[in-house]
Structure formats: structure tokens, C-alpha cells
Amino acid sequence: MSERERFETLILQHGLVHLDAGVLALHTAGARAALPLTRTLLRLMEAGELKAQTSALTLYQLLMESYRRGEETTADRIEQLIGSLPGLRVIPLDGRVARQAAQVRARIGGRLERSIQLASALSEGADLFLTPHSSLKRVAGMGIESLDTFVEQPGSD
Numbered sequence: 813m814s815e816r817e818r819f820e821t822l823i824l825q826h827g828l829v830h831l832d833a834g835v836l837a838l839h840t841a842g843a844r845a846a847l848p849l850t851r852t853l854l855r856l857m858e859a860g861e862l863k864a865q866t867s868a869l870t871l872y873q874l875l876m877e878s879y880r881r882g883e884e885t886t887a888d889r890i891e892q893l894i895g896s897l898p899g900l901r902v903i904p905l906d907g908r909v910a911r912q913a914a915q916v917r918a919r920i921g922g923r924l925e926r927s928i929q930l931a932s933a934l935s936e937g938a939d940l941f942l943t944p945h946s947s948l949k950r951v952a953g954m955g956i957e958s959l960d961t962f963v964e965q966p967g968s969d
Contacts, residue, residue, distance in 0.1 A: 816848045819962040823853065823862060826940040826955070830933030831866045831900070833873035833925070834944035835959060840874065840890055845963045846944070853942075857899030865901040867909075867932035869925060870894065903932040920951065930954075 813821075823829060831853070839850035856862035871894060878887035894902065903909070905928065912931035917924065930951055933941045938954060945960045 815962045815964045816852055819849050819959075820852050820856070822957065823856065823940070823942075828863045828865065828936065828938045829853075829940045829942055830929070830936075830938035830954075831864055831870070832929050832941065832943040833866065833870040835942050836866065836870060836894065837874055838944060838959070840893065846959055848964070849959050849962055854897065857897060860899060862899060863901075864897075864899055865903055865933070865936055865938060866894075867903050867929050868905050869928045869932070871902070873925065901936075903936055905932075909935050916951065920948070 835846075835850065835853070838846040839854070853862065853864070857864050871891060874890050874894065875887045878884070878890065894900070909928065909931050912935055913924070913927040916930045916934070917927035920927075929943075930941060934952055934954060941951070941954055941956045943956065943958055945958045946956055948956045950956060
């Protein structure tokens with residue numbers, strides 16, 4: 813079984829998957845190693861086989877660098893892509909998410925962005941948090957998986 817097939821099998825075992833901003837950033841950047849995995853996610857979402865969500869913070873994280881470089885057209889395309897992905901719900905930032913983010917950060921530390929992403933995932937009942945890479949394996953009963961675990965290594969079958 814290929815890593816992509818193993819990834820798809822794992823993803824389909826979960827009812828609701830939260831996509832960290834980095835997962836979508838890899839896709840929009842066309843990161844060659846991650847594209848087979850991110851394309852699998854998008855295909856499953858489009859087919860209605862995967863329920864996915866991300867935090868509104870993801871928009872900020874994806875758009876900031878484009879705006880910094882003065883690439884408003886790129887920012888517009890990214891925003892349109894995120895808004896048009898079938899099966900992707902964008903979780904708004906509200907007081908409930910802020911409170912949960914504070915609890916997450918107090919318990920596990922780390923960057924504010926990660927705490928907000930995790931809190932957004934937990935607030936909506938996601939059972940899997942998908943990120944490009946993380947040493948975390950579980951938070952409050954929610955599994956955490958890293959894309960880099962499933963990236964095909966050169967020469968592997």
C-alpha cells in the first residue's frame with residue numbers, strides 16, 4: 813500500500829477533519845511532496861466522502877504573506893479557492909474559540925496560532941487535526957496526524 817493510499821484510509825476513518833493552515837498552504841504553494849496528499853483531501857471533500865473544516869485564522873495565515881509582497885491578485889485567488897472548496901467549512905473566531913484557545917495554550921504551550929487552530933477544531937467536534945508536521949499525537953481526545961508522515965520518500969514503492 814502506498815503512503816497516499818495509507819493516508820486516504822486513515823482520513824476516511826474520521827468523521828470530521830480539521831485542516832491546519834499549513835496543509836492548505838502547501839497545496840496553494842504547489843509543494844510537490846505534499847500535492848498527492850492534498851489532492852486526495854480535495855478529491856474526497858468534493859466527492860462528499862470527507863467532512864472538513866478550518867479556522868477563519870487560516871485565511872489570515874494564507875493571505876498575510878501575499879499582502880506583504882503586494883500580491884493582491886494572489887491573495888484574491890487564495891481567498892476564492894478557500895471559499896469555494898466543496899465540503900470545507902470555515903469556523904469563525906468567536907469568544908468560545910478564544911476561551912478554548914487560552915485553555916489549550918495554558919495546557920500545552922506553543923504558538924498562539926496553533927492554539928487557535930486546535931481550539932477551532934475542538935469547538936466543532938473534529939476527531940482529527942491534520943497538520944504539515946507536529947510532535948503532538950492527541951489533544952483532548954482528538955487525534956493529530958502530520959502530512960510529513962505520509963510523504964513518499966524517493967525510491968519508495
